[in-house]
Amino acid sequence: MAEEPADIDPAIAENDLAAEELAAAALAMQRVRIYRHNGGRFPQEKQVRVEPFDFRTPRFLAEPDISRLRTSHQQFVASLSGRIASFLRAEFNLRFAGLTTSSFADFTRSISSPTHLTLFKAEPLPGVAVLEIQPRLAIAMINRRLGGPGTVAEVDRHLTEIEIAILEDILAMVIEEWCQQWREYCNVEGSQIGHETSARFLQGMTNDSVMLVMVLEATFGGRTEGMQLAMPAHMLEPLMKVVKEVRSREIPKENPTKPKQWRAAYDHIGVPVVADWTVPGITVGDLLRLRVGDVLELPRTTIENTRVCVSNVPRFFGKAGCENSKVAVQIQREAPKNTAEKTKA
Numbered sequence: 001m002a003e004e005p006a007d008i009d010p011a012i013a014e015n016d017l018a019a020e021e022l023a024a025a026a027l028a029m030q031r032v033r034i035y036r037h038n039g040g041r042f043p044q045e046k047q048v049r050v051e052p053f054d055f056r057t058p059r060f061l062a063e064p065d066i067s068r069l070r071t072s073h074q075q076f077v078a079s080l081s082g083r084i085a086s087f088l089r090a091e092f093n094l095r096f097a098g099l100t101t102s103s104f105a106d107f108t109r110s111i112s113s114p115t116h117l118t119l120f121k122a123e124p125l126p127g128v129a130v131l132e133i134q135p136r137l138a139i140a141m142i143n144r145r146l147g148g149p150g151t152v153a154e155v156d157r158h159l160t161e162i163e164i165a166i167l168e169d170i171l172a173m174v175i176e177e178w179c180q181q182w183r184e185y186c187n188v189e190g191s192q193i194g195h196e197t198s199a200r201f202l203q204g205m206t207n208d209s210v211m212l213v214m215v216l217e218a219t220f221g222g223r224t225e226g227m228q229l230a231m232p233a234h235m236l237e238p239l240m241k242v243v244k245e246v247r248s249r250e251i252p253k254e255n256p257t258k259p260k261q262w263r264a265a266y267d268h269i270g271v272p273v274v275a276d277w278t279v280p281g282i283t284v285g286d287l288l289r290l291r292v293g294d295v296l297e298l299p300r301t302t303i304e305n306t307r308v309c310v311s312n313v314p315r316f317f318g319k320a321g322c323e324n325s326k327v328a329v330q331i332q333r334e335a336p337k338n339t340a341e342k343t344k345a
Contacts, residue, residue, distance in 0.1 A: 072181050076180075076181045079180075081094035084174075087170065088144045090144055093218070096216065104232075107230050113199075114135055116167075117202065119193050119194045122175075122178075122189070123190075128193065128204055130230045131228070135159055139163065142163050142166050149221070159197075172192065174229075212232075213231075274309045277306060277307070279296060316331045316334055318330050318331040
């Protein structure tokens with residue numbers, strides 16, 4: 001026989017509900033507490049966006065420099081894709097997949113095995129860059145280079161010395177095209193200095209050296225394979241310095257204007273102020289017949305549209321009248337800016 005639920009005291013249930021609401025409110029307050037670098041807290045009503053930052057990922061370039069490099073490398077990929085397709089006389093599509101920074105250790109761990117690594121220098125830049133190409137893609141291009149269709153069966157091996165020698169023409173094309181994008185800023189000449197079959201044999205950089213890694217995806221012979229081009233930070237730093245200098249000279253510099261300061265001597269400078277009315281146009285004949293004592297009829301709104309000019313420039317509109325036995329103008333609104341410009345013209 002099932003036990004009947006015990007009666008719950010309404011006062012206890014209400015207290016439990018209030019405690020849960022207080023706990024939820026306290027948790028919500030903890031979630032929105034955001035502190036500044038000096039220990040102060042951001043106001044709760046201020047919308048602050050918090051983004052995660054991985055301190056283990058090295059960054060040696062500012063975001064504008066990364067954006068500039070990304071744009072130039074996208075253009076490099078588009079140009080290289082067409083050049084390789086013309087060289088192989090076959091459809092070859094190269095896609096820019098990303099540009100990131102990483103340590104040399106992380107880069108070597110991302111390299112699969114087997115693979116083919118080409119080391120090259122770009123004089124006069126310091127350091128050595130690394131170009132990785134998957135063996136399946138390399139063998140397919142070699143097959144096409146020798147007159148084949150450019151399609152190969154599944155292969156899982158390193159390239160032979162003969163295959164590397166045939167592939168060097170295509171690798172030289174990649175290196176030359178990469179150097180070509182910087183000719184606008186300085187004369188960069190690339191040259192292959194060696195080949196490796198494993199990332200374990202790469203030398204010349206420490207594990208914490210910062211690398212800029214460009215990831216590519218190449219579609220050829222019905223397959224899509226990856227390529228990577230890794231450049232050390234100290235190789236790109238002098239190049240980016242030259243790029244910044246050239247770009248800064250191209251951007252026109254604004255002449256700094258000194259802040260305007262009011263001087264006490266200006267208080268006593270006389271400024272002519274004239275109040276006038278706009279008279280309706282008349283014919284030349286009526287103008288020639290005007291004599292002393294003639295009366296010109298004006299609209300009723302003329303008094304309320306009295307124009308006040310400062311140094312012959314309309315500044316205000318007001319209402320003309322008498323005050324303390326003197327003619328006066330009560331300023332009611334400012335004159336439009338286009339009125340002042342037309343008067344100057």
